Amino acid sequence: PTSGSFSWFGGESGPENRRKTGSLLETPCFYPYLSALVNLKIIAEIKKAGFDRIDEVLKIVGLYERRNSPFRTFSLGMKQRLALAAALLCDPPLLILDEPTNGLDPIGIAEIRDIITAVSKQGKTVILASHLLDEVQKVCNHFCILDKGVLVYTGPVSDVSESEQRVEIGATDMVLLKKEVLNYPSLIRHEEGKSTITAVIPAEKVSELSQTITKKGIIITHFVILRKSLEKQFLDILNDQP
Structure with missing residues (x-):
């Protein structure tokens, strides 16, 4: 967009509304030779937030x-956590x-994830x-996908796993199994592997599919419900775009 307007917390953007928003940029920026405490005091002065919450956010x-400790002695994960503390000051x-979580190791990612989850449980809105x-x-309960600056999808994260299920199935007779799966009325789509076939079906039909196969005398050797990932949903949505 090249023009337009927006309202923020029911009004125009201004100092008061900006204090209602905490932000964390991809790369934290603090004075490297100053301690975490002093860095947060400087930020509190800039935001006119006072010092009373500094100890609290450091504990969070x-x-x-x-x-x-000087900021320069912190690991990347600790630097990200200090940036979160600064975002929470007001x-x-x-x-x-x-x-x-950019550039963090698995432990650092888990630490940031736990903090975000704890903060959201306090009733705060987190845009990630x-x-x-x-x-x-x-972490999230809703998500949206942007493609070249255009909103192409938005919805609950739970829809990714609840609306459809991918079921990976193997049997002693794969020819009969494939025939039965392809003839299943609720089949949305399927994928064939070397020794299995994956059926995408409505989530509520998983038990019915299993019963349908066994009633045909087919011996199931493998039946696994695959958790659909947001990444798979993301790729499916983008592939459907013109």
């Missing part, structure tokens, strides 16, 4: 014991997080921009 992100109802779709699926 697990950095209270390192509050007097106790904002809205957090906007841009790639908060991320290319790590597995993390989005673990």
Whole structure:
């Protein structure tokens, strides 16, 4: 868009409304030679937030014991957690997080995920921009997909796994199994592997499909419900775009 307007918390953007928003950019920026505590005091002064929440937010992100350590001594995960603490200083109802787990190891990713989950349980709204779709699926309850700046999909994360199920099936007689799966009335689509066939069906039809196959005398050797990933949903949606 080249023009337009928006309202923020029921009004125009201004200092008061900006204090209702906490943000974390992809790369945290603090004074490297100053401690976490002093860095947060500087940010509190800029935001006119006062110092009363500094200890609280340091405890929320697990950095209270390192509050007097210089920022330059922090690991990447600790730097991200300090950035989250800064975003929480004004106790904002809205957090906007841009790639908060970018470059972190699995432990660091889990730490950030736990903090985001805990913050959201306090009733805050968290808007998360991320290319790590597995993390989005673990943390968020709604998601949207942008393609070249255009909103192409939005919906609950639960819809990814609840509306359809992918069931991977193997049997002693794969020819008969394939015939039965392809003739199943509720089959949405299927994928064939070397020793299995994967049926995509409505979630409520999983038990019925199993019973239908066994009633035909087919001996099932493998029957696994595959959790549909947000990544798969993402690719399916983009592939459907003109």
